[in-house]
Amino acid sequence: MAMEEYVYELRDLKNKAPKIFGIPTGTKLDEMFYTVNYDEKQDRFIKKPLGGIPHLAVMNITGIPDTGKSLLVEQFAVYQAARNYPVLFVTVESPANFLYTALKQKAQVLGLDFEKVEENMIVIDASQNAELREDMSSLLDTMAYAIKKKNTKNVVIDSVTGLYEHREVLARQIVRQLFNFLKKWNQTALLVSQKRSSQSSETAEAAGGLAVAHIVDGTIVMDKEIINSKWSASLYRRNIGEVVRTIRIDGCRLVPHSSDTYIFEITDTGLIDIKGPLSKITGGD
Amino acid sequence: MEVIGKPVNERNIDAVAERIFHESIRILGGLKNLVEYRNLTWLPSLAEAAYVIALKNESIKTNREIAEYLGITEQTVKNILSADENRVMEYLKGESREKEHVAGGIAKLAYRAIKEHRDNLDERMEIMEESARSLGVDWAVHVLSNIKGLNFPVEKEDLLERLKGYQIRGKPIEDILDSLEYPIKSPAELLHAIREAIKD
Numbered sequence: 001m002a003m004e005e006y007v008y009e010l011r012d013l014k015n016k017a018p019k020i021f022g023i024p025t026g027t028k029l030d031e032m033f034y035t036v037n038y039d040e041k042q043d044r045f046i047k048k049p050l051g052g053i054p055h056l057a058v059m060n061i062t063g064i065p066d067t068g069k070s071l072l073v074e075q076f077a078v079y080q081a082a083r084n085y086p087v088l089f090v091t092v093e094s095p096a097n098f099l100y101t102a103l104k105q106k107a108q109v110l111g112l113d114f115e116k117v118e119e120n121m122i123v124i125d126a127s128q129n130a131e132l133r134e135d136m137s138s139l140l141d142t143m144a145y146a147i148k149k150k151n152t153k154n155v156v157i158d159s160v161t162g163l164y165e166h167r168e169v170l171a172r173q174i175v176r177q178l179f180n181f182l183k184k185w186n187q188t189a190l191l192v193s194q195k196r197s198s199q200s201s202e203t204a205e206a207a208g209g210l211a212v213a214h215i216v217d218g219t220i221v222m223d224k225e226i227i228n229s230k231w232s233a234s235l236y237r238r239n240i241g242e243v244v245r246t247i248r249i250d251g252c253r254l255v256p257h258s259s260d261t262y263i264f265e266i267t268d269t270g271l272i273d274i275k276g277p278l279s280k281i282t283g284g285d
Numbered sequence: 286m287e288v289i290g291k292p293v294n295e296r297n298i299d300a301v302a303e304r305i306f307h308e309s310i311r312i313l314g315g316l317k318n319l320v321e322y323r324n325l326t327w328l329p330s331l332a333e334a335a336y337v338i339a340l341k342n343e344s345i346k347t348n349r350e351i352a353e354y355l356g357i358t359e360q361t362v363k364n365i366l367s368a369d370e371n372r373v374m375e376y377l378k379g380e381s382r383e384k385e386h387v388a389g390g391i392a393k394l395a396y397r398a399i400k401e402h403r404d405n406l407d408e409r410m411e412i413m414e415e416s417a418r419s420l421g422v423d424w425a426v427h428v429l430s431n432i433k434g435l436n437f438p439v440e441k442e443d444l445l446e447r448l449k450g451y452q453i454r455g456k457p458i459e460d461i462l463d464s465l466e467y468p469i470k471s472p473a474e475l476l477h478a479i480r481e482a483i484k485d
Contacts, residue, residue: 096288096290100286103286117286118286119286121286121287122286122287122288122289123286123287123288123289124288124289124290125288125289125290128290129290129291129292131291131292132291132292135292138292139292141292141293142289142292142293145289145293145344146289146293149287150287
């Protein structure tokens with residue numbers, strides 16, 4: 001049977017195409033995505049920072065443990081909620097009361113109004129409920145309820161790996177269902193996924209493996225390296241024993257982005273502080 | 286910051302409330318009993334209580350949200366939720382004159398029976414099917430159970446896929462479906478159209 005409803009003339013899509021603008025994260029990640037516009041006066045294309053992750057993008061944040069993935073998504077959630085853009089936070093790893101403490105602390109450090117954050121955030125605590133973690137239809141129904149209830153614009157899931165940790169064969173199916181759901185509900189989303197430490201950071205597996213990276217709109221890879229040789233100490237201009245943290249955008253199908261690897265630090269107060277491109281810090285062009 | 290700690294499925298609320306309502310009537314001795322004792326005025330309160338219990342237990346709403354959703358006062362919601370089931374039973378048996386929210390207590394008892402699978406739903410379904418067969422409308426039960434989950438309006442192909450090989454009063458379903466007009470807007474319209482088609 002032909003499914004005409006899925007066939008479009010290109011012009012039919014004109015009014016359906018989402019506007020491209022940035023949803024700020026409160027970090028320098030916002031400068032790593034670009035928009036390219038034609039400037040008539042100068043008769044050339046001008047590249048400008050987008051000012052955030054692309055609106056309605058479903059992005060995968062991946063890395064080995066302790067690379068700052070949760071900190072980044074918490075920072076994004078607090079920043080958006082404080083700006084009156086409601087956020088649905090699905091916590092799969094950390095119980096909601098611990099999340100509350102972390103978010104409160106972030107708001108204080110960032111100088112944001114925590115009352116607004118409280119007002120604009122709805123949390124699904126899947127960490128304490130096996131049905132929410134293991135039955136996708138239960139999770140999606142509950143997410144739909146929360147999205148409708150708070151009219152949320154953003155969704156954070158920390159982490160999607162927790163939804164298929166004992167059944168990796170279902171990973172693609174689970175991520176595909178989540179992706180389609182988030183698109184249907186017009187949400188800008190960050191999905192945290194875990195990378196095994198054996199998977200090298202420059203490989204496709206670093207982007208969360210084939211399960212996640214090929215389905216979502218783009219991937220941000222966070223990594224860390226312990227300086228344990230004179231060579232890397234000199235390369236990174238750090239002392240032996242220090243930890244170097246990096247972040248890079250590993251593809252985004254919605255907008256152009258920096259292909260550099262950036263150095264970042266986790267501050268004492270638990271914030272992500274992106275310093276700049278690794279190439280500049282290590283003395284490259 | 287609101288925290289949701291267990292699954293929410295709003296689509297089931299109507300079904301849960303209906304089931305609580307039916308079980309409540311069974312606890313009260315059946316609809317006939319209510320008619321005989323002229324207690325039919327209880328039914329609106331019972332329906333209200335069934336919804337309150339369903340919403341409270343299945344959708345994690347606050348009392349105020351339930352009151353807004355149903356258009357009743359928050360105090361009524363509280364009275365329903367705090368009704369003592371045992372005292373209500375004593376009241377119904379005439380063993381107590383203490384005033385309780387009767388419908389709330391019955392609905393709570395009914396919900397508990399459903400959760401503990403004591404509402405004998407399967408047995409009652411069997412009786413309903415038996416009755417449908419004796420009335421010659423068991424085909425309606427078969428059609429409805431086979432089209433479960435189908436999105437309406439439907440075309441002939443979707444129905445054929447679900448009902449292939451079935452016969453109603455000796456007529457193959459394929460022939461019956463051939464004679465209907467499409468698309469069919471709802472299950473009720475489908476049953477009506479089939480009934481008309483098998484009349485001849």
